[in-house]
Every structure is written in C-alpha cells, then in structure tokens.
Amino acid sequence: MSTFTIDSGTSRATPTPVPGKRMTVPAIRARKIDGQTAEPLVMLTAYTMRMAQLLDPHCEMLLVGDSLGQVIYGLPSTVPVTLEMMCAHGAAVVRGSWHALVAVDMPFGSYESSPETAFASAARIMKESGCAAVKLEGGEAMAETIAFLTNRGIPVIGHVGLTPQAVNVLGGYGARGKSAVEATKIVGDAKAVAEAGAFCVVVEGVMESIANELTKAIAVPTIGIGASPNCDGQVLVTEDMLGLFERTPRFVKRYDDLAARITTAATTYAQEVRARAFPTEEQTYRPKP
Ligand code: KIV
Numbered sequence: 001m002s003t004f005t006i007d008s009g010t011s012r013a014t015p016t017p018v019p020g021k022r023m024t025v026p027a028i029r030a031r032k033i034d035g036q037t038a039e040p041l042v043m044l045t046a047y048t049m050r051m052a053q054l055l056d057p058h059c060e061m062l063l064v065g066d067s068l069g070q071v072i073y074g075l076p077s078t079v080p081v082t083l084e085m086m087c088a089h090g091a092a093v094v095r096g097s098w099h100a101l102v103a104v105d106m107p108f109g110s111y112e113s114s115p116e117t118a119f120a121s122a123a124r125i126m127k128e129s130g131c132a133a134v135k136l137e138g139g140e141a142m143a144e145t146i147a148f149l150t151n152r153g154i155p156v157i158g159h160v161g162l163t164p165q166a167v168n169v170l171g172g173y174g175a176r177g178k179s180a181v182e183a184t185k186i187v188g189d190a191k192a193v194a195e196a197g198a199f200c201v202v203v204e205g206v207m208e209s210i211a212n213e214l215t216k217a218i219a220v221p222t223i224g225i226g227a228s229p230n231c232d233g234q235v236l237v238t239e240d241m242l243g244l245f246e247r248t249p250r251f252v253k254r255y256d257d258l259a260a261r262i263t264t265a266a267t268t269y270a271q272e273v274r275a276r277a278f279p280t281e282e283q284t285y286r287p288k289p
Contacts, residue, residue, distance in 0.1 A: 023060050023101040025133060025155040029199045031060075032221045032232050041200070041233025043223055044241075047072050047089045051238060052096030059100045061223075063135065063235060064090045066105040066165070071239050078164050081107040083121060090129025103133040103157050108165040111136050115148035122154045135202065137163040139189020143196035150197030158193030160214075161186050161227065162205030173249075175226065177210040187214045194218035202235060203227040205251070226251030 031037050043061040046052040047068045055062060068089055069075040090104040104125050111118035122134045134149070135157035136142060146156045162176045170176075177183040187210060190201055200221040203211055208228035215222045215231055224231030226249060240248045243257040272278035 021098055022132070023099065025101065025199050028060060028101060029220055032219065035216060035219070037221055037232035040231075041221055041223060043233060043235035044238045045071075045235070046093045046096070046238060049092040049096035052093040052102075055238065056097040056100050060233070061235075062093055062097055062100045062102050064093050064102065064104040064129070064131070065135075065237065066107050067237050071237065077167050078105075079108050079167070081105075083107055083110050083124060087125055087128035090125060090131045094130040101133065102129070102131040103135050104129055104131045106134050106136045111145060112138070112142075115145045118145045119149060119152060119154070122149055122156075126154065133157055133199070135159055137165050138193075139186070140192040143192040146193055146196035146198050150199075156193075156198050157223075158190070158196075158198035158201040159204065160189040160193065160201060161203050161210070164204075173205070175205045175207065177206045183207065183210050183213075186210050187217060190214040190218055190222070194220050200233075203231060 028041065031039070031041055041061065042059045043063055044055050044059050045065040045067060046055050046062045047064060052062055064086065066078040066081045066086065068085065069078045069081040072089070073081075073085070075081065086104050086107050090102065093104075094102050106118070106121055106125065110121035118136070125131065125134055133155035136145070137159040139158075139160045142158070146158065149156050162170070162173060164173065167173065177186050186206055190203065191214070193201055198220060200223055201214075201218065202223045202225065203214065204224075205226040208230060211222065211224055211227040212230040221232035223233040223235050225235045236252060239245060240252045241255050243254040244259050244262075246259065248254065269278065
C-alpha cells in the first residue's frame with residue numbers, strides 16, 4: 001500500500017486529495033510566457049499535514065524544504081537531514097493538500113554522487129510521498145543530473161545562489177554574488193539548470209541585480225527567497241513569516257507574531273490548570289441527567 005493513501009474516516013486529514021485538480025508542472029512552467037510572468041507564483045514551505053491544509057488554497061506550490069532540519073528537528077543545518085525525514089513529511093503534506101503542487105527537497109548526500117543515485121533517491125521520494133517534483137541544490141555541476149532525472153519522468157526544481165547544503169564550503173548563510181566573478185557564476189548556474197530541464201529555479205540570497213539578470217536570461221520561472229521582487233515568484237519558510245522564531249533573516253517579512261501568541265496561550269493555560277480553573281463543567285464528561 002502506498003504511504004499516502006489515507007483512511008478519511010479515522011483521520012483529521014480532510015480533504016483527501018482530489019485527483020486531477022492539482023497544479024501541474026506544465027501549468028507552473030506556462031506561467032512564464034515570452035519571459036514575462038503576469039501574476040507572480042506563490043510558494044511556501046510546509047512540513048506537516050495541518051499546515052499544508054491551511055496554506056494549500058493560497059499557494060501554487062508547497063515546498064517540503066529540508067529546512068525542516070532546523071525548523072522541526074532543531075538540527076544545526078540541513079546537512080544531517082535524511083531521505084526518511086523528507087519522505088515522511090512529504091507524505092504528510094501531500095495528504096493535507098489538494099490544490100498546490102507539492103515539491104520535496106532532496107537531502108544532502110542523496111543525489112550529488114551520480115545521476116543514478118539521484119534517480120534512486122528521487123524515485124523513492126516520489127513513491128513514498130506522492131509529491132509531483134523534487135528540488136535539488138547546485139548549478140552547472142548538477143545540470144547532467146537534472147537532465148537525467150527530467151528525461152526519466154522526474155520533474156526538478158533547481159536551486160542556485162545561496163545553497164544552504166553547502167554551508168560548510170561557503171562558511172555561512174550570507175548573500176551571494178557580491179563579486180563580479182561570483183555574480184557571473186550564479187547567472188551561469190541558473191542558465192545551466194534551466195537548460196538541463198528544471199521547470200523552475202529557486203534563487204536564494206543574491207544581490208538584486210543578479211536576480212534581475214537571471215530572471216531575464218532563463219525561460220522558466222524563478223522563485224526568489226532573499227532575491228528581490230525581480231523574480232517570477234516568491235517563497236518563504238512559513239515559520240519565519242509567521243514569526244515563530246526570535247531571529248529571522250533580513251529578507252523575511254513577518255506577517256504575524258505567533259511566538260508571542262503561543263506564549264500567551266500557554267501562559268494562560270498553565271495559570272488556569274494551576275488555579276484549577278481549567279477544565280470547567282463545559283469540558284467535563286458527566287452522565288446525562
Ligand atoms: O529548505 C527550504 O526551505 C528551501 C527554501 C528556503 C527555498 O530550500
């Protein structure tokens with residue numbers, strides 16, 4: 001049995017996926033016509049069923065990012081994230097969504113060594129999660145792998161600029177492309193992954209001029225994160241934009257302050273339990289008179 005079929009009678013995960021109603025890879029790709037995207041594409045990260053349910057109606061794409069390493073598991077970077085984690089969270093997000101295209105990140109170490117290794121990892125992610133696409137980091141060096149996957153039925157999202165899985169090579173998470181040489185390399189990377197068959201390209205943490213240049217240079221949509229408004233779409237880590245963490249990068253806009261709201265709710269709950277003010281009669285089972 002596939003891991004993404006669900007018993008809707010016993011699960012809170014409603015609605016179940018509606019076949020044929022999801023955004024498709026060709027539909028995403030077709031949003032950019034002759035170099036123009038009339039309405040920017042909306043992408044957010046999701047790692048759980050409930051968050052997927054809430055975000056799904058508002059997004060063209062949900063990304064099960066390997067940022068779940070830090071956000072869900074408290075890991076120091078995305079490097080320790082495993083295929084098992086990505087498959088399990090990918091399946092949860094597919095179960096909680098019916099409209100958005102769900103893409104799952106390929107974790108560090110699961111695709112770099114050869115196109116064949118990448119195919120085995122990507123096929124496992126797609127079979128176990130039910131997602132429609134995978135995302136992998138890297139530019140020119142990954143072009144052969146992207147072509148290998150797309151030619152074998154695996155849609156791929158590229159990811160250039162700041163590539164967090166390479167944090168140990170880059171030395172940190174600072175914006176990329178400050179020198180002319182690096183800027184040229186990033187534009188070349190975007191062109192290489194697009195020409196290899198990526199149906200869109202995430203562009204992370206780059207100077208505005210680079211986002212501008214590469215968005216004009218490639219035929220497929222660019223999805224920016226810390227990459228200016230000059231992209232064909234935008235993505236953020238949902239927990240960042242909801243204000244769940246004390247520190248957020250400069251490029252994040254906080255649309256809420258959920259950390260403060262959760263703290264208030266937990267404080268009130270704790271006070272009421274200690275004061276025996278919760279539960280009340282309303283929340284208590286008693287035999288009917
Ligand atoms: O892992 C992730 O969440 C990502 C986005 C930041 C683009 O790759």
